[in-house]
Amino acid sequence: MIIQTKSGKTNYVKSGWLKLAVPCWVWKNPFNPFYDDGNDKKMLYWSLRTVDDTIREADKLFETGDYLEVYQLLNRIKFRENVDVLWRVSRSLYKMAQDETNSNNIKREMIDEAYEIITSTLSRGANNPNVHKWMALIVNFKTNLEGTTSKAKNLGVIKKHMKKAVELNPYDVFVLHMLGQLCYNLSNLNRFERFLASYLFENPPPSSYEEAYEYLSKAESIRPGFYIPNLYLLGKTCYRMQKYFRANYYLKMATSLPPRSSYEVQCAKRAKTLVQNLSEFDISRDALVTDI
Numbered sequence: 033m034i035i036q037t038k039s040g041k042t043n044y045v046k047s048g049w050l051k052l053a054v055p056c057w058v059w060k061n062p063f064n065p066f067y068d069d070g071n072d073k074k075m076l077y078w079s080l081r082t083v084d085d086t087i088r089e090a091d092k093l094f095e096t097g098d099y100l101e102v103y104q105l106l107n108r109i110k111f112r113e114n115v116d117v118l119w120r121v122s123r124s125l126y127k128m129a130q131d132e133t134n135s136n137n138i139k140r141e142m143i144d145e146a147y148e149i150i151t152s153t154l155s156r157g158a159n160n161p162n163v164h165k166w167m168a169l170i171v172n173f174k175t176n177l178e179g180t181t182s183k184a185k186n187l188g189v190i191k192k193h194m195k196k197a198v199e200l201n202p203y204d205v206f207v208l209h210m211l212g213q214l215c216y217n218l219s220n221l222n223r224f225e226r227f228l229a230s231y232l233f234e235n236p237p238p239s240s241y242e243e244a245y246e247y248l249s250k251a252e253s254i255r256p257g258f259y260i261p262n263l264y265l266l267g268k269t270c271y272r273m274q275k276y277f278r279a280n281y282y283l284k285m286a287t288s289l290p291p292r293s294s295y296e297v298q299c300a301k302r303a304k305t306l307v308q309n310l311s312e313f314d315i316s317r318d319a320l321v322t323d324i
Contacts, residue, residue: 083114090120099127110149115157119166122150126170136177143174161200165207168193188237190214198247205251209262212247215239216269241272260286260296264303276310283307 086109093102102124106117125146129139150167157163168190175183175190194211197204218239248266257263267283270276286303 083109083112083117087116087120090124094120094124094127099124103128113156115153115160115163118149118153119157119160119162122146122153122166122170125149126166126173129173140177143170143177146170147174159200161197161204161207164193164197164200165204168197168210187214187218191218191237191239202250203254205255205258205262208247208251208254209259209265212244212251212262212269213265215244215247216241216265216272219244220272241269245269245273257285257289260289260291260303261299263289264299264306267303267306271306271310280307280310283310 086105090102090105093099093105103121106121106124109117110121123146125142128134129142129146134142146166147170150163150170153163154167171186171193172190175186191211191214194207194214197207198211201207218237219241245266248262248269251258251262252266263282263286267279267281267286270279270282283303283306287300287307289300291297291300
């Protein structure tokens with residue numbers, strides 16, 4: 033944590049996985065051994081700021097990728113138990129946990145804290161789409177770290193929260209994409225994974241390629257060409273459904289757009305390879321008549 037002494041010097045003490053910013057109002061507590069009555073400017077700064085002001089500043093920091101700063105800023109007012117603050121704290125922890133430079137132990141500490149916060153928010157934020165969106169993402173990442181058994185056991189939880197997020201905000205294209213991806217993966221389980229899911233669940237989460245197509249195509253209709261992986265997955269889904277004309281259409285679109293990240297580059301390359309595999313099928317426009 034950040035410790036400010038009477039001399040004004042700032043000392044850092046490691047607490048858990050990172051250095052936490054302690055709210056400056058703590059220093060005005062006369063029972064605090066680090067009490068500093070010369071901190072009036074900082075006290076005035078925080079007393080004049082509203083929660084909305086702090087959230088707006090945090091969102092600007094998030095857009096520039098300053099996730100630690102977001103965490104430190106919002107952690108100061110986490111005690112107010114504001115739903116829009118708490119899901120943003122969880123989001124910042126999730127983004128930091130994705131940093132590949134962190135060890136798995138640090139990732140687990142971060143995502144466990146994110147999970148604890150977002151879980152505590154569910155009752156108050158039951159009608160907030162962002163609470164369900166980040167609950168699904170955090171559980172997904174957490175179970176990836178914990179292994180196949182944990183992943184299989186929580187597939188139903190992940191899908192439930194994604195569907196609730198879409199129900200509350202049907203225009204969030206990235207949630208639609210993630211839900212489509214989950215449905216595709218559920219439909220594409222290998223024998224061992226399907227057996228494991230059947231063993232752990234009385235009723236494994238049902239899904240189909242048709243359901244995956246529904247979510248992926250809806251995202252594409254809302255924001256055409258917003259994400260190369262969405263087009264690539266649409267193409268793969270159509271391929272699995274033996275809708276080869278549509279598959280060719282979406283895959284070629286995926287290869288024609290300029291990639292904005294290494295992951296999009298990867299998806300565009302895979303789309304190009306899959307287009308070449310379609311050469312053995314009838315992908316003419318006439319085939320679309322029976323392709324519905």
